[in-house]
Amino acid sequence: MKTITISCENTGNNYTIEAGMTLKEIKKIIYPDNHNHILGALINHQLKDLQYIVMNPLKINFIDITSLDGYSVYTRSLIFVLYKAVSHIFPRKSLRTEYFISNGIYCRLGNKNLAQEPETVDALRNEMQKIIDHNIPIIREDIPTEKAVQIFRKQGFKDKADLMETRGKLYTSLYYLDGLSDYFYGTLAPSTGCLKTFDLIPYKNGMLLRLPDRHNPQELLPVIPQDKLFNVFNEHKRWGKILETTDIGSLNKLIENKYAGPIIKISEALHEKKISQIADQIKARQKHVKVILIAGPSSSGKTTFGKRLAIQLMVNCIKPINLSLDNYFVNREMTPRDENGEYDYESIDALDIATFTDNIQRLLAGEEIEIPKFSFETGQRYYDGEKRRITKQNVIIVEGIHGLNPKLTQLLPPEALFKIFVSALTSIAIDNHNLINPSDNRLLRRMVRDYKYRNYSALDTLKRWESVLLGEQKHIIPYQEEADAMFNSALTYELGSLKLQAEPLLREVTQQHPEHSKALRLLKFLSYIRVVPSREIPPTSIIREFIGGSSFKY
8 A cells, every 4th residue: 555644733743654544544543542532634724524535645633622623513513413303303393503692502493483392402402412422423425416406405405405506516515414414514523422512402482502612622601691682683584584585595596686786775774774773762862871882893894883873863963973992092011911922902901991081071071182092003192182072962982892891981970871782793694504603704804804904914814813703702792782782784795795805815825824724614605605796885885894985984
């Protein structure tokens, strides 16, 4: 047999193996005593399942649940196990995975909004545990797409059949679990025995598939109440049904039939209606509300939302003035550092809360203040003579990621504050078993904007992204339920408008970079989506903040 040399990044060693061995066989050579936690591998920075056959010298990095790639593999595989349990116990019911929420995945049985009884949930959890205990292999098979479409049509999976038909690929990879077939957006675990930590509990009208803590895989993430967020997701799911675009396949079909224009118009009208409703809420509390705080994670469209809200407020005879939290950074030498010794600009302690509070209090008292400015080049505060004073007709709009943090506003009168949480909460799915993580939506937005306006490459954005997400989990997400109003800035059509600009940027992230696997994953994701022409997107749209062509100044 021909032998080849592979390099294992986990151990730092080289190994001589026979050509034609699978990753599953190789992992047992490298980890003879403990390998059951391994979920897949990065081959030359490209994610593969353990069925992959090695024929040439390459670099291998075996992954487990503690990596972002491994966590995604674990989550997808757990959904497959739940689907298997549903097909066995309730063969006439369909499984719908709806949203990432409360540190888990919200799921329902069937298409009607009927509550799942606790006994139903218990039976599914017990069946899932049996499947995991039996350590059943999960097998991948590449088949002609035409055959895959026939399989999904026969199973009643119109969403998956439409997706396959509109993707334009000759072959499709199906996964099989004890004879049950399904399609997944990425690779799966080698067997069910890898999925030790999970739970399934009643949640709202459905179930919550609880997920493990990536940093402590033996423990489940705590269930965080997110009632307001759930209502926003539900609202947009209803809108998706109105547009008949609850999944990518149905959206692609509408685009093929030249219906992109109406989708854009309706999506934008829904946004405008929601913004005007929030402005009406503020108008109803005009006697007390003087400070509007807009917060949300990176690339949520907070800036454009604030500008459009200002217009609606003026329609309601309220004159807003803007105040950015970026003006209140402490001087660089006072900036806190993270665990790696780097400046932590995401921390609320990077803000001069005392000066911010003093400025707001003086404005509310009718005094004139001079607005501080912050130079990101020098890392120092300065003043350029800009002054502000407010009247009875004014409100102050404050935009920044810490707008909902109680530490920022603890010395301000609560009745004077109106808090808004903005995020791109993608409500459309790839199909019924494959969710779109909202963070991917925001990552594509940021990548396009960073390149267009900040001279950052896709590689630069990908390198920073995990740190950005960690900062959001620490400094933004815990406070989102404090909001008086929530605004979902995601647009049904926007992924199709981002695609043309994002794909060339992602292709520049080459194999030599560890971020290559993330770029390939996003390219695969975009391959499902049909391009939406941008000519009908209005210049005031939130997506214009990222793709260009906005009539607002930033």
